[in-house]
Amino acid sequence: MNLLMASVVWLAAGADSLVIRVNQVGYAPDAPKVAVLCAIGSADTATGHTFIVRNQRGRAVLGPRAAARSGSFGPCTQTWRLDFSSLRASGRYSIAVSGTTPAAVRIARDVYAGAADTLLYYMRQQRSGFNPFFRDSVHRLDGYVIDDTGHVVKFQPVSGGWADASDYLQYVATSATATYDMLMSFRDHPHAVADEFRADGLAGHNGVSDVLDEARHGIDWLVRMFPSDSEMYNQLGDDRDHTYLDLPTTDTSDYGWGKGKQRPVYPCTGRPQGIFAYKNRSTGVASTAGKFASAFALAAQVLAPHDDSRARTLGRKAEAAYALGRRFPGVCQTAPGRAPYFYEEDNWADDMELAAAELFALTHTARYQREAAEYAAMEPVTPWMGADTARHYQWYPWYNAGHYALWRIGTARDRAHAANDYRRGLEAVVRRAHNGFRVGIPFIWCSNDLMVSFATQALLYRRMTGDTRFREYEQAAVDWVFGANPWGTSMVVGYPRGGRWPHDPHSVVAMQYGPEAITGGLVDGPVYRSIFANLRGIALRHEDGYAAFNTGFIVYHDDMGDYSTNEPIMDGTANLIYLMSALAPSLVK
């Protein structure tokens, strides 16, 4: 059924050789508002085009206005920018260009209301331990701590947290970052998310914002993964998980202790890890220690008014984790299993900067402020920004929240540096964005993570400085995620309702329960054609409904078989929760 829906949706929009791409969620009245006209295949690109915006009664409210020619991009042999920013009145409109199907757009102050709440459905569905979607506990036997050779050291109770994607592996790097993103969402926008779910993820009210409920679920797991000051764990499970396609409730992965039994727990050792043919390039502990410390320190601040004893424990753990990062600088990468893939994180100063800044915010101890500034100077710009490519998760987190945290607590000099560093990163991306979609990120695996992080950094920079020079690019990244891209699809499963979104994501849960079961999941997004061609085990399962749009240098497939572009990602979804909470109207008037 999913396959049919996907192709029917495409046929409706793909018959034209000219297509109009819009943000299907909508545009805020004061935001830049641009639709993109894309010529596909042999379409006439010489002709000038004009566009007209009409209201629901069919009356022209803007135009005819000339479309601004903006070069080729991917499958679009030519693009044009249809700028209707001057239209500010709330309402539903259609944008028409002669020779193609008009596109519907909405303008309203509250277009992003409920967006973060929708994304949180996916986070709850990804829960390990008690899972509210299945109303059952999953992976309750986790896990066995292993040594460098894979031998069991001891049992350690670490059940909880979230599955990282459509497999069930769990990493501190992504989970602590997601936890931090959601804590930051609650701190900065405490009234953006509703209270419709309880702490256990089941429907109901508990007097706590659902984004804080979810962040606390993350914190609980992180505490289990850092049980004492000298035991820091980094990963739960490995890619032996990929042997079978099954549900989390019936996961039959066998790590040598029986099908569906315990999973391995990898500690941070500072040494290269991998118990089969491949090894990572770990050099220290700080990348993971910094992330633990950041999440714990912010959680301690956020929880202090509500739960003082929990906040004290977390504050102490934050300092202990940070101390380990000081002692063992370097990266603690995830461990490969049978396949050569792992998260090849190469930076750790960003993680320690964020940790130091949050520890200063928590404790007001002077040295944390000084050390945050020292770490900031070690990596002013996140290195993927401006680059053509990067290794998988090489520069992670995708944007450095440490600069924003330092800006909040630093000296005047620190604040100026933090803003300047963000500006340089944004400029580097924008220099590559001379195309109709105004996108300049590299299309590596998980490109939507980069897109969302670029928009987040641009938003934070605007908040820090009042400088709006990147506003158009910030909005273009948001628009891209919600449909202003060559394929004309939102990159979030199930959102917006009634829009076009991934119906055949790479997910066993979606395959068995329908795509709505993973509503809110942000998929990886398009990748360079060469990446899609070279990853192992990718084969489309049905005819490509987007074939006409997969003729350029990047490809995207709404196909269960494509784990490189159509698999939801937990950490990218959490980052988008922050961004959407920043754009949502407050629920408290």
Ligand SMILES: [Ca+2]
């Ligand atoms: Ca709640």
Ligand SMILES: [Ca+2]
């Ligand atoms: Ca890092």
